[in-house]
């Protein structure tokens with residue numbers, strides 16, 4: 001855990017122009033900088049950076065915030081990871097909250113494995129370029145496969161010498177412990193206690209995590225020798241679980257986000273060749289059939305996936321079932337077949353980037369249609385096979401969470417297969433029901449789980465990745481949200497309604513979202529915006545109980561005014577701003593904007609960034625200044641209109657509750673509601689009386 005002082009220090013030091021400039025070419029425009037937005041396909045510079053506010057914002061897609069938000073979004077890092085990233089950039093030492101001895105040991109062990117892997121990667125890369133065998137055998141092989149030198153460097157491809165302990169000797173002589181060399185699987189311990197290399201005599205492909213750390217290696221033999229396996233992988237370890245990794249994800253994530261699409265290929269050479277062709281949004285599950293973890297990893301960046309298959313791939317049929325899993329995760333799946341005898345690797349060598357991309361765009365086909373046609377071609381007129389085919393397609397359709405999409409596919413497949421729609425509909429509904437039941441089951445289990453007393457062992461999140469380099473800069477990172485954090489929220493229609501007894505009591509008859517459209521909510525946001533910008537500024541003088549003159553800050557004034565009428569903000573986040581701001585407003589040098597911009601609660605700091613940066617003010621800073629002078633008038637006005645709108649809204653909803661059948665049949669309940677209504681109208685009366693005396 002990083003302590004708050006360090007977080008503050010990092011955010012204060014990080015210069016937004018410098019941080020953004022690492023990724024975006026910025027041009028000065030007035031007091032700000034502008035550039036092409038890295039988060040959407042930007043044609044005209046929409047990305048504004050304000051050095052004065054230390055904030056950035058895209059005025060087309062809305063992304064931005066402070067330096068931490070920018071790094072989180074751009075590098076797809078968690079908050080603590082982004083803090084560490086920036087701390088490294090600015091050479092700020094991270095103060096950790098204390099960890100237990102056990103946590104430290106675990107943390108260090110994992111860190112050591114990454115350190116050893118990185119040493120190995122550097123060693124293999126160095127061997128490839130700077131030894132005679134490396135150049136004559138390894139480099140020659142890559143070049144003969146048509147891979148350009150810049151791509152060899154980008155993917156950190158390497159070579160392990162054709163001696164079975166060359167790496168082990170080097171590593172041990174550099175002081176790397178045997179324990180970690182064995183645990184990472186780089187070396188194997190012989191019976192006599194000596195180490196031998198796992199990858200010797202092979203070209204080596206490092207595997208990177210989504211944040212660029214080396215978790216594993218895959219190595220290919222060069223001589224066609226029947227006695228040894230063509231490919232050798234790192235064994236699974238504390239840091240490497242095969243089912244969680246995708247080859248190329250680190251190099252692809254930006255392109256996937258930008259194109260909002262991910263290509264999935266079969267092998268790592270396909271990934272590398274496609275990069276060389278300029279198609280960078282591509283990953284491979286390499287050998288394993290696709291797992292749920294891998295699907296969710298892709299889903300962090302996009303829901304659009306196109307599967308690329310060799311023209312003569314025998315793997316298509318085998319992988320069909322795995323694709324249903326993609327459907328059930330709510331992904332949009334397309335399929336592309338290369339011409340007979342071609343794979344992405346060979347195809348990319350025969351065509352330039354434009355042709356390659358054009359081919360994909362013109363030939364990719366919707367998965368369900370593809371599957372229907374493929375199976376129909378197999379079944380021909382065999383009635384049994386046709387029956388199986390309908391069941392199979394219906395099952396795929398039944399996996400799709402979105403009902404409208406299911407309906408569209410049902411219609412299309414009925415037409416392709418030349419059968420009645422109802423046949424597919426009935427069949428697919430079985431699978432929909434089954435999934436709903438499974439979901440109910442899971443919800444039930446989760447409820448039971450939550451009811452159990454908390455397990456102290458689970459109190460701390462696991463410490464995952466530790467050290468790596470990014471563009472040559474070592475980067476440390478801490479707990480990464482597990483893939484579980486990225487489970488897509490099921491479509492509403494798939495969530496069964498909660499049982500009657502779980503429904504909230506009738507007082508909460510209004511949906512929160514309805515109220516956020518109400519007039520009062522606009523005013524509420526205006527007030528919170530003023531608190532975040534100017535909360536600590538002295539606002540007015542009042543007399544306290546002893547008749548002493550006392551100065552109130554802006555936030556204190558708002559808080560007192562709301563309290564007077566026993567009102568509070570509707571949005572919990574807004575309430576948090578008020579409470580926390582009130583707690584700290586008399587701290588030395590306290591600034592609301594600084595406090596909330598650097599708040600560890602991401603929702604809060606994002607909101608603060610949003611409230612601090614508006615186009616109008618970013619581009620015309622000079623005209624913003626008068627706002628400070630106007631707040632004396634703005635605040636009471638906003639407060640008044642907030643209160644009036646809020647109470648009117650509350651009254652409207654209270655009245656509408658009276659007409660609900662539950663209430664009309666229940667006299668006691670109806671009286672309670674009427675009493676509440678009168679109370680509200682009394683407050684409204686008070687407010688208008690009070691304010692009519694005040695000249696605004």
Ligand SMILES: [Zn+2]
Pocket residue numbers: 037038039040042046058059060061062063
């Ligand atoms: Zn944008």
